Amino acid sequence: MPTHSPDVSTATExxxxxxxxxxxxxxxxxxxxxxxxxxxxxxxxGGWNIGFRSCAAWLAWRVGMDLGAARERVRVARALATxxxxxxxxxxxxxxxxxVRALTRVATQExxxxxxxxxxxxxxxxxxxxVRGWRRVDRQAEARETARQHASRALHVYQDEDGTVxxxxxxxxxxxxxxxxxxTGARETLYQRARLTSPETEPPxxxxxxxDALALLAETALHHGVDPGAPAERYQVVVHVDAAALxxxxxxxxxxxxxxxxxxAETSRRLACDASRVVMRHDPDGHVVExxxxxxxxxxxxxxALHHRDxxxxxxxxxxxxGQGHHIRHWANGGPTTLSNLALLCRRHHRAIHEEGxxxxxxxxxELRFHRPGGQLLPEVPPAPRxxxxxxxxxxxxxxxxxxxxxxxxxxxxxxxxxFDVRYAIDVLHPLALMTTYFFSRISS
Numbered sequence: 001m002p003t004h005s006p007d008v009s010t011a012t013e014x015x016x017x018x019x020x021x022x023x024x025x026x027x028x029x030x031x032x033x034x035x036x037x038x039x040x041x042x043x044x045x046g047g048w049n050i051g052f053r054s055c056a057a058w059l060a061w062r063v064g065m066d067l068g069a070a071r072e073r074v075r076v077a078r079a080l081a082t083x084x085x086x087x088x089x090x091x092x093x094x095x096x097x098x099x100v101r102a103l104t105r106v107a108t109q110e111x112x113x114x115x116x117x118x119x120x121x122x123x124x125x126x127x128x129x130x131v132r133g134w135r136r137v138d139r140q141a142e143a144r145e146t147a148r149q150h151a152s153r154a155l156h157v158y159q160d161e162d163g164t165v166x167x168x169x170x171x172x173x174x175x176x177x178x179x180x181x182x183x184t185g186a187r188e189t190l191y192q193r194a195r196l197t198s199p200e201t202e203p204p205x206x207x208x209x210x211x212d213a214l215a216l217l218a219e220t221a222l223h224h225g226v227d228p229g230a231p232a233e234r235y236q237v238v239v240h241v242d243a244a245a246l247x248x249x250x251x252x253x254x255x256x257x258x259x260x261x262x263x264x265a266e267t268s269r270r271l272a273c274d275a276s277r278v279v280m281r282h283d284p285d286g287h288v289v290e291x292x293x294x295x296x297x298x299x300x301x302x303x304x305a306l307h308h309r310d311x312x313x314x315x316x317x318x319x320x321x322x323g324q325g326h327h328i329r330h331w332a333n334g335g336p337t338t339l340s341n342l343a344l345l346c347r348r349h350h351r352a353i354h355e356e357g358x359x360x361x362x363x364x365x366x367e368l369r370f371h372r373p374g375g376q377l378l379p380e381v382p383p384a385p386r387x388x389x390x391x392x393x394x395x396x397x398x399x400x401x402x403x404x405x406x407x408x409x410x411x412x413x414x415x416x417x418x419x420f421d422v423r424y425a426i427d428v429l430h431p432l433a434l435m436t437t438y439f440f441s442r443i444s445s
Contacts, residue, residue: 025096026093026094027093027395028395029090029093029095029096029097030090030091030092030093031395032090032097033080033087033090033091034091035073036073036076036077036080036087036090037077037080037087039055039059039073039074039077040077040078040080040081042055043055043074043077043078050372051315051316051349051352051356051358051370051372051378052317052318053318053320053346053348053349054071054074055074056070056071056073056074057070057317057318058317059073059074060317061316061317061381061382062317062382064381072101075104076097076100076101076104079104079107080100080104082108082109083103083104083107083109083112085112085113085116086100086103086104086107086112086115086116086119089116089119089120094120095116095119095120096124098124098127099119099124099127100119102124102127102128102131103115103116103119103127103131105131105135106131106134106135106138110431111429111430111431114429115429118130118425118429122420126420129420129422130422130425130426130429133422133423133425133426134426134429134430137426137430137432138432141432146172149172149173150172152170153169153170153171153172153175154169154170155167155168155169155171156168156169182217183210183213183214183217184213186213186214186216186217186220187209187210187212187213189216190209190212190213190216191203191209242254243332247330247332247333248265248333264355266354266355267354267355269330269332269354270350270351270353270354270355272297272330272331272332273297273324273325273326273327273330273331273350273354274297274298274324274325274326275296275297276296276297277297297325297327297331297337298325298337298342299337302337302338302339302342303325305339306325306339306342306344307344309339310323310343310344311344312344312346313344313345313346313349314343314344314345314360314368315345315346315349315352315370316370316378316379316380316381318346318348318349320346322346323344323345323346323347323349323350324344324345324346324347324350325342325343325344326342326343326344326345326350326353326360327341327342328341328342328343328360328361328362329341340362340366341362343360343362343368356373357372357373358370358371358372358373358378359371
């Protein structure tokens with residue numbers, strides 16, 4: 001068949017178009033570096049802590065980003081704080097966000113330089129394959145260390161010559177943390193009581209307190225038959241609150257946990273929103289004269305309807321699929337326990353409404369309106385920022401002022417089409433690869 005010479009003008013135009021795509025992509029990556037820097041600063045300074053449970057939740061609400069993508073942006077932003085060379089490469093348009101996202105999963109200060117060199121030389125697919133292999137080596141090393149820690153666990157208990165019992169042991173990190181937390185709780189329980197009953201007594205040393213706390217833990221375990229009990233009883237919180245304080249937090253009255261620990265009346269109102277309640281009547285001397293039957297504030301059928309309607313926490317930008325029923329007008333103030341007077345809120349945002357100054361009301365059309373402590377409306381979806389029509393020119397000018405020399409070839413890899421040997425790359429780059437027997441099964445691209 002006859003061959004035709006390519007249209008030179010068409011080829012030139014397509015090359016120009018391709019260069020423009022590559023150059024703009026480099027500008028976008030440089031802009032992404034700036035975005036991640038701003039996200040990291042916003043996260044570090046807690047700017048999201050205005051009713052949102054995390055920086056990612058705020059980002060999803062404010063920017064309209066998918067929550068999973070928002071979490072990934074925050075993760076990468078935090079990682080780049082310890083990887084200055086990778087951050088600079090992204091800011092200069094030399095490394096794409098796709099490559100940076102993969103590299104930040106495994107890079108450390110010690111390995112950053114060699115991984116950066118590989119990232120510039122390979123394609124995004126090469127980087128992803130390398131990272132998968134790299135993580136396998138890390139997991140193998142981590143598994144060996146975990147197995148070593150588990151095998152070294154021990155507890156030696158023996159009686160000394162004077163009859164005292166000596167304990168010496170080694171626990172895995174997670175079990176050790178559990179024991180330390182239990183000892184701290186038991187110690188505080190013991191010596192808070194001691195301070196209340198004998199405030200003038202010199203407290204024991206920390207080592208003595210730890211010994212007493214261990215004794216309390218042992219007594220408690222034996223008392224309960226070393227049985228943690230049913231979950232409903234294990235996690236039950238009992239609050240005693242006077243009706244006057246429940247109806248109006250500014251009124252005097254008791255508001256305390258079962259052990260006598262004082263909690264604010266507003267905390268009691270939050271807990272009472274969605275709980276069982278028992279009404280007790282007292283005589284003038286404080287003696288109980290009548291005890292009512294325990295009733296649920298929100299009956300099971302109404303709770304099912306509430307979950308079906310709200311489908312998760314109604315606080316703007318949240319949407320957690322589980323939560324607590326909140327009385328918009330509290331039942332202690334005469335608010336009915338009806339679907340129209342209830343809203344589903346997660347634990348974090350239920351606390352925000354009761355104890356942090358946020359408010360919620362239902363509008364005439366049935367919509368919920370949330371307000372910040374200062375009274376400003378917190379919209380369900382924030383207004384989109386105004387974007388000028390000449391944004392590409394503005395982006396290029398901004399990077400020119402910042403000495404970002406973005407051009408069509410700046411992010412191009414050095415790959416010439418040869419076969420990529422992942423095993424060899426990891427053997428050369430990973431600091432642990434030569435210290436272990438590493439059987440690498442081929443990772444499909």
